[in-house]
Amino acid sequence: MRAKILMTVIDKMFQRIDRQTLILSFFSFLIVAFGQPAWISGLGVIASAIGYTLFWRGMLLLPTLRDQFLISVVWYSAVQGVQLSWMATTNYMGPFILVLYLFLIVAMGVQFGLLSFFIRKPLSLSNIFNIAGCWVILEWLRLFFLCGFTWNPVGLALTDSLYSLQFASVWGVFGLSFWVVLVNVMALKAFLDRSIRLGGVWALLAAFPYLFGFAQQKWVESQYPVRSEVNVALIQTALFPEQKEFDPASPHSYVPPLSQWERIFSVLDGTQKVDLMVFPEAALPFGAHRMCYDLSEVKEYFQESVMPPLEKPFASLQRGGWKVNNAFMIQSLANHFKTHIVIGLDDLDADGKAYNAAFHFFPQNLPYERYEKRVLVPLTEYLPMPHWPRFSRYVAKQFGILGSFEFGKEAKVFHAPCPVGMSICLEETFSGVTRDLRVQGAEVFVNLTNDAWFPGSKLPQQHFDHGRVRAAENGVAILRACNTGVTGGIDCFGKPLAQLVPSETEVSSLYFSLPIRTYSTLYTKWGDQAILVISCLSMISYFLLGKKKLL
Numbered sequence: 001m002r003a004k005i006l007m008t009v010i011d012k013m014f015q016r017i018d019r020q021t022l023i024l025s026f027f028s029f030l031i032v033a034f035g036q037p038a039w040i041s042g043l044g045v046i047a048s049a050i051g052y053t054l055f056w057r058g059m060l061l062l063p064t065l066r067d068q069f070l071i072s073v074v075w076y077s078a079v080q081g082v083q084l085s086w087m088a089t090t091n092y093m094g095p096f097i098l099v100l101y102l103f104l105i106v107a108m109g110v111q112f113g114l115l116s117f118f119i120r121k122p123l124s125l126s127n128i129f130n131i132a133g134c135w136v137i138l139e140w141l142r143l144f145f146l147c148g149f150t151w152n153p154v155g156l157a158l159t160d161s162l163y164s165l166q167f168a169s170v171w172g173v174f175g176l177s178f179w180v181v182l183v184n185v186m187a188l189k190a191f192l193d194r195s196i197r198l199g200g201v202w203a204l205l206a207a208f209p210y211l212f213g214f215a216q217q218k219w220v221e222s223q224y225p226v227r228s229e230v231n232v233a234l235i236q237t238a239l240f241p242e243q244k245e246f247d248p249a250s251p252h253s254y255v256p257p258l259s260q261w262e263r264i265f266s267v268l269d270g271t272q273k274v275d276l277m278v279f280p281e282a283a284l285p286f287g288a289h290r291m292c293y294d295l296s297e298v299k300e301y302f303q304e305s306v307m308p309p310l311e312k313p314f315a316s317l318q319r320g321g322w323k324v325n326n327a328f329m330i331q332s333l334a335n336h337f338k339t340h341i342v343i344g345l346d347d348l349d350a351d352g353k354a355y356n357a358a359f360h361f362f363p364q365n366l367p368y369e370r371y372e373k374r375v376l377v378p379l380t381e382y383l384p385m386p387h388w389p390r391f392s393r394y395v396a397k398q399f400g401i402l403g404s405f406e407f408g409k410e411a412k413v414f415h416a417p418c419p420v421g422m423s424i425c426l427e428e429t430f431s432g433v434t435r436d437l438r439v440q441g442a443e444v445f446v447n448l449t450n451d452a453w454f455p456g457s458k459l460p461q462q463h464f465d466h467g468r469v470r471a472a473e474n475g476v477a478i479l480r481a482c483n484t485g486v487t488g489g490i491d492c493f494g495k496p497l498a499q500l501v502p503s504e505t506e507v508s509s510l511y512f513s514l515p516i517r518t519y520s521t522l523y524t525k526w527g528d529q530a531i532l533v534i535s536c537l538s539m540i541s542y543f544l545l546g547k548k549k550l551l
Contacts, residue, residue, distance in 0.1 A: 024058030033082040038461040044160030052184040077109030086457030130542030133535030150429040163213030169521040281344035291323035306335035344448035360414040372408030411436040451485030460485035468494035
């Protein structure tokens, strides 16, 4: 009944929309929805300058606040419907993911609709800053929904250019969102006031991130030379879930674990000098320590001199003979190539706690390091709302969930050839989580991810674009090893250095030298607090000034 009433209201609203509003809404939709690096390169420059302005100009032609709010909700929901279209994939998540997809795009549409109550004629200077600050607070609040929702801040439009991306080093991706909204509202004010002077101010504001980025990059290159280079090998395993672990629904797709190792061995180049080898998240089945291989079967792959001792945690003597695990295989590989290896593997502690983990194996059988993922994905890694057991059981049944991972407790920097800050999967999209690694001394970020759950979608590229922002925010290069995503290296400015063509079928490896150049950024020092304080002060000043006018 309520849905029917809402549809009636929306229908009446569209009957009152004139042609100019429709035209402006349509063109602004195309600019904003596709104005991200993952979609149409170069369109982000327009989206960050006037993309939203066009919509707001058409919105103000509507007669009532209710109509303006509703068209804002519908328009931005449609924008997010495009940018989050990777979620509308039921291959592994089932139809329930469509419910979550629709909920998210409408919820984000409602957030954007709230801004329509502040976009009024005439626009004061305090109101312009208030609108930008209000939007930053709304984006920031998404971090507190379930595990946090970090996708598609409007500031991503400014990451299309390497120069404007450098602006993130000052105040992070939320600062980029503040600037995008500020510039677009300033353009609206210049248009409404028909002011050439304000048009000049808008042009200067729109150009400033690019000028800043150009100047900063030149300054960093002159003041912070490349200190060293690390020879890396990144492995792309290219396996779907039913290939990696046995699924009774598709038994012919399964690739046995030793065959998975043989795929990996086939792309390793023994002639290359490698300081650091990186594998993706959950690179192999059975985790790190489950004794799943007969030693007799493994001996043909390695000389006995490079194998670790036949003792825990690598091996155990069982009734049928010696059994070894993936940790044994990786340690043997590290010893054979005389290299450090970082790899993602599930792990189970003696107390039964399971983790989505990353391991760092040293050559020469030195004790390895482990990092436990801190930000877990609802449904696939843990059951949300445990205090609602009926709901949790229903969701677990729908998704075939048998257990949950435990949350990691701390950031971890591995002692590799250079200090390596670890993140797994979507942790890379969280500015604060990645910044913790830099604060602890990381000189290179390493992200291990899967990205196979939404095949044939834009997710891998959008995930990669978030990684570029993390590099620019902290002045640190990034290495990414993905199962089916974008495997490659990014320098401290967020510029791609080398990458594999994403593949969902071909195992591959990428060998290159990563230049180590780091520099201190204001974002690393301030974090998100700086832009949040600015946003809150902008909102407070607007309401105080508004109250004075009323008095």
